[in-house]
Amino acid sequence: MSHAQRVLLDDGAPHPHAFTRAEVGWTPHLAPLAEDELTERHIDGLVDAARVKSDYFRLLARDPEVLKARTLVDKDIFYNAAEGLPRADRELAATAASRRNGCVFCASVHSRFSAHHSKRADDVDRLLAEGVGADLGARWNAVVAASVALTDTPSSFGGAEIDRLREVGLDDLEIADVIHGAAFFNWANRLMLSLGRAVAPVGEPA
Template identity: 75%
Template sequence: MTDTVNHPEIDNRPNAFTQSEIGWTPWLTPLEESELTERHWAGLVDASRSKSPYFMLLARDPEILEARTKTDKDIFYNTRAGLPRADRELSAAAASRSNGCIFCASVHSRFASHHSKRTADVQRLLDEGVEADLGSRRWNAVAEVSAALTATPSRFGPAEIARLREEGFDDLEIADAIHGAAFFNWANRLMLSLGEPTPAAA
């Protein structure tokens, strides 16, 4: 059985969207590195993820974590075709901004800025929300469609696809925009239900 973690009051808990690095702490007890078996290491996929309390908590179900991580990597790192990495990260940042996940928004807005060099446009998304003008029709379409999918997935359909087609997206690019938003629509809810953001580690 997983124990509940008792945390003291967190000083300066992040309460605004930011591109700065912040932390995250779980409400349940993650595994310790000394507890990891070969099965757990396989589930982590990347050994470096053993330093993350989030992934060490998810490692309690290593087979699901392995599938989750490989899906994540294929959506965001397999850029041989489809959307460039910056646009994929924008879809994740827009979903996270819409869902109110401060931690995920910080991570993926930082990646979107890094890969696009459009830090001010990304910051506008964080400051003003998914309705903000992000400096190009293409990025506005990614944010709008990601927010629509996040709000009510079952209502996502032809109108959103047409919106992306208007900006010249091909089938693979449309799939990438959907996958980035859909994955983080789920991942935000998981992270929001398992813990909370904290100030960056000193």
């Protein structure tokens, strides 16, 4: 990476004022690869060709093999929903981790998915507005609490969180999906927050 590419970027774009389900942007601190720099190796690492339009994924594509492994894990956690936890609850776990970590971008993406799949937009908005202590009902409260414990530090998660998940009806596969969704986004939040920052949705007041 050249000196020019290592210079921190700052385009002056406005920061979001709050957590939201609206489409939040993201701007990198470091220069991503330009679209015309992408080779077949980079495209393979992106997995989805449409991601060439994303600054975030073009930045991660500087290490395409790691990006490919990361993306395949991500897709398996959230899209392989034939068994285990419903998609809405997997997205809730990611939203809770993102809300706890302060990642406005990730929270916006996964809260939209959770609201869409659950049809519980009001509860999702309550989580975004009030934080991880919001009362979302016994089942969702248990999912959020487990996600928060993992997010704060993995050693905070243990038997009490598992027992609470079992009490609201989750089986072993479903509990594993809570863990996977929260743990993956606990890591992904830190990566995204380190490499750039969220940009306010279009139309948000300055």
